[in-house]
Amino acid sequence: MDKTVIKSPSYVFSTDLKAESHARVVLIATIPGIAVSIFFFGPGILINLIWGSLSAILFEATVLKFRNSEPVAGLKDFGTLLTATLLCISIPPYSPWWLITIGVFTCIIFGKYIYGGARRAIFNPVMISYAALLISFPTQMTSWQLPHNFSETPTFFMALKACFAPEYFDAKTMATPLDILRHNKALTMNELWTAYSQLGYWSGKGIEWISMTFLASGIWLIRKGLFTWHVPFSMLLSLALVSMLFYDYGSSTSGGSPLFHILSGGTILAAFFIITQPSSSPRSKIGKLIFGFSIGILIYVIRWQGTYPDGVAFSVLLMNFATPLIDHLTRPKYLINKDTA
Amino acid sequence: MDVYALILIAGLVSHHMLEKNSQLNIFPKLSHPIDKAIGFSFTITFIFVFSSGLIYPLYKYLLFHPELKFLRIILIFIIVEITTRAIYLFMQNIFSSASKESSPFPPLVLVNCAILGSILLNLSNNLNFLTHITYSLLGALGFSIFLIMFAAVKESTAYSDIPIPFRGLAIDFITIGVVAIGCTGFLGLVN
Numbered sequence: 001m002d003k004t005v006i007k008s009p010s011y012v013f014s015t016d017l018k019a020e021s022h023a024r025v026v027l028i029a030t031i032p033g034i035a036v037s038i039f040f041f042g043p044g045i046l047i048n049l050i051w052g053s054l055s056a057i058l059f060e061a062t063v064l065k066f067r068n069s070e071p072v073a074g075l076k077d078f079g080t081l082l083t084a085t086l087l088c089i090s091i092p093p094y095s096p097w098w099l100i101t102i103g104v105f106t107c108i109i110f111g112k113y114i115y116g117g118a119r120r121a122i123f124n125p126v127m128i129s130y131a132a133l134l135i136s137f138p139t140q141m142t143s144w145q146l147p148h149n150f151s152e153t154p155t156f157f158m159a160l161k162a163c164f165a166p167e168y169f170d171a172k173t174m175a176t177p178l179d180i181l182r183h184n185k186a187l188t189m190n191e192l193w194t195a196y197s198q199l200g201y202w203s204g205k206g207i208e209w210i211s212m213t214f215l216a217s218g219i220w221l222i223r224k225g226l227f228t229w230h231v232p233f234s235m236l237l238s239l240a241l242v243s244m245l246f247y248d249y250g251s252s253t254s255g256g257s258p259l260f261h262i263l264s265g266g267t268i269l270a271a272f273f274i275i276t277q278p279s280s281s282p283r284s285k286i287g288k289l290i291f292g293f294s295i296g297i298l299i300y301v302i303r304w305q306g307t308y309p310d311g312v313a314f315s316v317l318l319m320n321f322a323t324p325l326i327d328h329l330t331r332p333k334y335l336i337n338k339d340t341a
Numbered sequence: 342m343d344v345y346a347l348i349l350i351a352g353l354v355s356h357h358m359l360e361k362n363s364q365l366n367i368f369p370k371l372s373h374p375i376d377k378a379i380g381f382s383f384t385i386t387f388i389f390v391f392s393s394g395l396i397y398p399l400y401k402y403l404l405f406h407p408e409l410k411f412l413r414i415i416l417i418f419i420i421v422e423i424t425t426r427a428i429y430l431f432m433q434n435i436f437s438s439a440s441k442e443s444s445p446f447p448p449l450v451l452v453n454c455a456i457l458g459s460i461l462l463n464l465s466n467n468l469n470f471l472t473h474i475t476y477s478l479l480g481a482l483g484f485s486i487f488l489i490m491f492a493a494v495k496e497s498t499a500y501s502d503i504p505i506p507f508r509g510l511a512i513d514f515i516t517i518g519v520v521a522i523g524c525t526g527f528l529g530l531v532n
Contacts, residue, residue, distance in 0.1 A: 067504065114515060116502035122494055123519050131522045302526045314526025321520050324493035328375055 022226055023078035026273065029217040030085055033269075036213045037093065040206030041145050042153040044093030047163045049085060052100050056084035059108040067113070079118045083107050086126045086273055090266055091133065092144045094154070094162040094171060099140050103129045121279050123320045127270075131313040142309055143173040146198065147206035150174075177204040177264040178309050181256055189249075189256075202257070203264035211268040218272025230288035231281055232271040236262055238296030246304070255304050265310040267299070274312075280320045287323075287330040295319050378492035382485030384428065389481035390474060392417075392424045397473055491516075 037045045060080045087103050110132075111125020112118050118125070134141045145154070150172070154162070162169040175183070180196050193199050200208050222229055240258035248254045261267065266274075275281055275295060282291050295315050302311025396417055404413055468476065494516060503512055 110515065110519075114503065114507055114512065115498065116504075120498075120501040122498065122516065128519055128522070131526075135522065135525055298526075306526055307528045308526055311526055314523050317519060317523030318526075321494060321516075321523065322490055324497040325375075325490045328493050328496075 023082045025224060025226060026221065027078050027082050027085060029221050030089065030214075030273070032217055033210055033213045034089065036210050037089070037206075040147045040209065041093050042148065043156045043159045044095075044145060044154065044162060045088065046156075047159045048088040048091065048093060048095060048100060051097055051163060052084040052088040052104050053081055055101050055104045056080050056108060059105055063108065063113050080108065083112070083118070083125050086269075087129055089269065090126065090130050091141065094145050094159060094169070095140060096166040097163050099133065099137060100163075102136075103133050105129075106132050119279050121277075122324070123317055124274055124277055124280050126274055127313045127316045127320070131317055134308060134310075134313060142176065142179065143171060144176050146172045146174045147204075150198065174198050176309060177207065177256075177260065178303060181260075182303075182309070202259040207265075208263040211263045214268045214272060218268065221272065227276040227278070228285070228288070230285055231276050231292045234289045234292030235271050235275065235296045235299075236267070238293040239267065239300055240296075242297055242300040255300070261300065261303070265303075266312045270295075270312045270316060275316055275319075280323060282323055282326045282330065284327070284330040284332070287326045290326055290330075291319055291323065294322070375489065375492045375496060378489045382481075382488050385488075386478070386481040386485055387428065388421065388424050389477050389484075392421045393477040394474055395420050395424070397470055 034045060034049070057075060057080065060075060064075075084104055084107070087107055088100065091099065091103060106129035107125040111123060111128045112121055115121045115123075158169065162171065175196070175198075177199060180192060180199070184192055184195075187195065198205055200206070202208050203211070218232060221227065222232075239261055243255055243258045243261045246255050247257055249257075255261070256264075275292070282288050298315030298318060299311045302308065302314055306314075308314070399416060399420075400413060404410065404416065491513075495513065498512060498516070507515070
C-alpha cells in the first residue's frame with residue numbers, strides 16, 4: 001500500500017509515502033544556486049540559512065509538542081528545512097536575525113500548521129511569509145548587497161555581525177534591477193545600462209547567474225520526475241509573452257525585455273521551487289496550465305504598475321486562493337457525482 | 342474608487358454570508374457549497390444592479406435637497422428589501438420546490454449593508470447613470486468571484502486537520518487575511 005486515494009468533492013489527493021525523499025531531492029537541488037549566490041554576494045546567505053533552519057526546527061518542535069505528536073517524527077521529513085531554505089534564499093542576504101525569525105515563524109505557523117500540515121496548505125508558506133515581510137519591513141527586504149566586483153566581499157565574521165548586530169554593519173546596498181526599471185521611467189534602456197553598472201548582460205549582475213543556476217536545477221528536478229513541466233513553463237511563457245507584447249526595445253516605460261523579466265527578481269526560483277508545491281497547485285494538466293499562465297500575467301501587471309518591487313509573492317498567493325476553484329472546474333468526469341447534485 | 346477595495350469589503354461580507362448559510366444546512370457536507378455560492382452570486386448581482394438602478398433616479402431627483410439627506414439610508418434599505426422580497430416571491434411561485442432552507446438567498450441584513458456601502462460610495466462619486474450601473478455590476482462581479490473562490494477554499498479546508506482553536510470562523514478569517522495580503526500587491530494600479 002504505497003498510494004491511498006481519498007475521494008472527496010473537488011479534491012483528490014494521494015498520501016505519497018515518498019514525500020520525505022522528495023523534499024530531500026529539492027533541498028539538494030538548491031545547493032548550486034546557493035553556491036553561486038555565495039560566489040557573487042559573499043557568505044551572507046549561509047548565515048541566513050543556518051539561523052533560519054535552527055529557528056524553523058525550534059518552531060516545528062514546539063508546534064508538534066503542542067499537537068501531541070512526537071517531535072522527532074515530524075522533523076524527519078525534510079519539509080521544514082526545505083521551507084526555511086527557500087525563505088532564506090528569497091530574502092536578501094545579510095538580513096538581521098529578527099527578520100529571519102519572524103519570516104520563519106510566519107512560514108511554519110501561518111503557512112503550514114494552521115491549515116493542518118504542509119500537505120493540506122492552501123497557500124504556499126514561503127510566499128505568505130515573504131509577502132508579509134515585504135509589507136511590514138520594506139526597507140530591510142529591498143536592501144541587496146552589491147555583487148563582489150564592486151566592493152570587497154564581506155567575510156564570514158562580517159556576515160555574522162550583519163545578522164546579529166546589524167547596527168554595526170555598514171551595508172553597501174544597491175538598487176535591484178526591478179527597482180531601477182521602476183524608478184527611471186524617463187530613461188531609455190540603453191541609458192539605464194550605461195548609468196547603472198550593476199546591470200549585467202540581461203538583468204542584474206550576479207542575480208542573472210543565480211537565476212540561470214536555479215533554472216538548471218529546476219530542469220534537473222523535472223528530469224527526476226518530481227513535477228511536470230506544465231506549471232513552471234506555462235508561467236515563464238506567459239510572462240515572456242506579455243512582456244514581449246508591451247516591450248518596444250527602447251524606452252523603459254514599456255517594461256523590460258522578456259529575458260530581463262525572467263532573469264530578475266525571484267521569477268525562476270518561484271517557477272521551479274515555489275509554485276510547483278503539490279498541495280497548493282491544481283491537479284489536472286489543464287488546471288496547471290491555467291494556474292501558471294495566470295501567475296505570469298499577474299506578475300507582469302504588478303511589476304509594471306504596482307508599487308511593490310516584485311509581484312511574485314502576491315500573484316502566487318492570489319492564484320493559490322483560486323486553486324480549489326480551478327480544481328473544481330477541471331476535475332475529471334468520473335468525480336462529478338450526479339446523485340447529490 | 343477602486344474595484345479591489347470593493348472586492349475586499351465584499352470578501353469580508355461574503356464570509357458572513359457563508360457562515361450564516363452553513364448553519365441553515367442540515368447536511369453541510371452533502372450539499373455543494375460551490376453550487377450554492379454560484380446561486381448566491383447570481384442573485385446578489387441581480388439585486389445589486391437592479392436596486393442601484395432604482396435608487397439612482399430617486400437619489401438624484403427626489404433627495405437632492407440637503408435637508409432630506411437623512412432619508413437616503415432608509416430609502417436604500419426599503420428598495421433593497423422590496424427587490425429581494427419580489428425576487429424571492431417570484432422564484433417561489435415558479436419553482437415550487439424551492440423551500441426556505443435550500444433557497445439561494447443570503448441574509449437580508451448583510452446584503453443590505455454591502456449594497457448600501459457600495460451604492461453610497463458610487464453616489465458620492467457623482468457618476469452618470471451608465472457609469473453608476475457599470476460600477477455596480479463590476480462590484481457585484483468582483484464580489485461574486487471572491488464568493489465562489491472562497492466557497493471552493495472552504496470546501497477543501499473542511500477535510501483538513503486544522504488545530505481545534507482555529508476551526509470554523511478563525512481559519513476563514515486567516516484565509517481572508519492572507520488574500521488581503523495578496524491583494525495589496527495591486528497597490529498603485531488604481532490611483
